[in-house]
Amino acid sequence: MVVLTARNEKRGLDAVEKLKELGLSDFVVFHQLDVTDPTSVTSLAEFMKTQFGKLDILVNNAGVAGGILNRENLLRR
Numbered sequence: 001m002v003v004l005t006a007r008n009e010k011r012g013l014d015a016v017e018k019l020k021e022l023g024l025s026d027f028v029v030f031h032q033l034d035v036t037d038p039t040s041v042t043s044l045a046e047f048m049k050t051q052f053g054k055l056d057i058l059v060n061n062a063g064v065a066g067g068i069l070n071r072e073n074l075l076r077r
Helices: 009-021 038-052 071-076
Strands: 002-006 028-032
Touching (some): 002 038
Parallel strands (some): 002 028
């Protein structure tokens, strides 16, 4: 199973639809995620645990512009 995420729910759902048109979406689900929002990250973690029990592989293809995350700020969230 692949969980496709995007900040913008409409764009994410549109991407899943495009995959469906190509016959590639049988194993793809969408969940909204903003990697800069701790609540959004927690929501995805809870979704993963509830739906799948665990996470096997993570591919983080997100970029965050305009800020620098340091260890202290990251752990504080």
